[in-house]
Amino acid sequence: MDIGLRGIAAPGGWPVPDCRCASCGRLRAAGIRHEPVSAVIDGVPLEDCARTDVPGGFDVHGPRGGRALVASGPGARPEPVDGVVYDAVLLDLAGSPEHLGYLRHLRAVSDDTEVVAIHVDHRLPSPGELERRMAFWNRPQHGPHRTLLLGGARSGKSAEAELRLAACPDVLYVATGPVRDDDPEWAERIGAHRLRRPAWWRTVETADLVGVLKQEAGAVLVDGIGTWLTTVMDEAGAWDAPSRAQPHLDDLVSAWRGTEARVVAVSDEVGLALVPTTASGRAFRDVLGALNQRLAAESEEAALVVAGRVLELG
Structure with a gap:
């Protein structure tokens, strides 16, 4: 499953217009803006892919047969379809990183599943902080x-x-x-x-x-x-x-x-x-x-x- 992201932010974008928080202030000062979520799966816009509503989001069928679990918005925790191991998950990791652990616990996410953060916004102090956290969350689950x-x-x-x-x-x-x-x-x-x-x-x-x-x-x-x-x-x-x-x-x-x-x-x-x-x-x-x-x-x-x-x- 080939996923292309044109935007990763929550609906208001990041920085949020007129927001005076430190997170938005840093990005604004650096001239950086992340647009609201817009994704392409196997060359097809996400909204045009076949999908089924699940609590908290969507079970998406890619044009090449892959499956993706997608959070519907900030704070949403999509429930997986029983028995499905997803090729990709697009989750609100800024607000609910433990949901990724939950999906792994249910074995809906495997070591081969692509993990993508979407709906990111000023709940994070910076894009660098998201990158730092993603390094932990994508690390092998076992030691030493x-x-x-x-x-x-x-x-x-x-x-x-x-x-x-x-x-x-x-x-x-x-x-x-x-x-x-x-x-x-x-x-x-x-x-x-x-x-x-x-x-x-x-x-x-x-x-x-x-x-x-x-x-x-x-x-x-x-x-x-x-x-x-x-x-x-x-x-x-x-x-x-x-x-x-x-x-x-x-x-x-x-x-x-x-x-x-x-x-x-x-x-x-x-x-x-x-x-x-x-x-x-x-x-x-x-x-x-x-x-x-x-x-x-x-x-x-x-x-x-x-x-x-x-x-x-x-």
């Missing part, structure tokens, strides 16, 4: 591949981790934080994280990261290394003697190096904050900082997330 995402509190590092794996058909979400039934605020945070994750992702609450990394071969999201270390230091009695945690750190680094998974792990960047006022706080900072360095050295990718912006670390 390791990514370490660092950032401070509320930096957006967890959301970035979820975004990188959004298009995977199956993700194991490893929550290393303790369950605190007596802390309503903590429970609310955990609930918000769960609601943000796709329903077909699997979740396990465990501190056995070594076991997970040794057993899994698909996509794994670890959130996060800091809470894992807290548990390790508690169990090892390492707050007054940090060296007691060292064997556990060595085991984790070895499992990280040897994993077959496509793993994205979130960790706290502790080097930019004030020096902790307690000995235990300083011990935690020093141990986690050293562990972050070791994991980053064994990672294909590492990045720092600040205020929702991502800085790739070479």
Whole structure:
């Protein structure tokens, strides 16, 4: 199936006329404009191809017999026809990247399916950001591949981790934080994280990261290394003697190096904050900082997330 795009933007185009947002402002200043979606399939305009309405879009039959699933507009999530593996999908990846993961989960999208982003607009900060995300979403679903995402509190590092794996058909979400039934605020945070994750992702609450990394071969999201270390230091009695945690750190680094998974792990960047006022706080900072360095050295990718912006670390 040969797909030609004359426009990829949402109905208002990008930049949106009279819009003062930063995304539209950047494109306007650069003299760039993306026109509303206009596609040609095997030389025939999309609107002239045979098609069947499905919830959220269209099941399109190309002139040469191929099939495409097309989102009807921004926010639309087209449902596939049962049993069909599509040659191409044209989706609103700016608004719903997890829908690609859903279609892969249903096996309506295969490794050979062409994936095209349409209805793009100022929900994205820039065309470059779309290109960056598409590189993650078109990556092979299995490993080995390791990514370490660092950032401070509320930096957006967890959301970035979820975004990188959004298009995977199956993700194991490893929550290393303790369950605190007596802390309503903590429970609310955990609930918000769960609601943000796709329903077909699997979740396990465990501190056995070594076991997970040794057993899994698909996509794994670890959130996060800091809470894992807290548990390790508690169990090892390492707050007054940090060296007691060292064997556990060595085991984790070895499992990280040897994993077959496509793993994205979130960790706290502790080097930019004030020096902790307690000995235990300083011990935690020093141990986690050293562990972050070791994991980053064994990672294909590492990045720092600040205020929702991502800085790739070479």
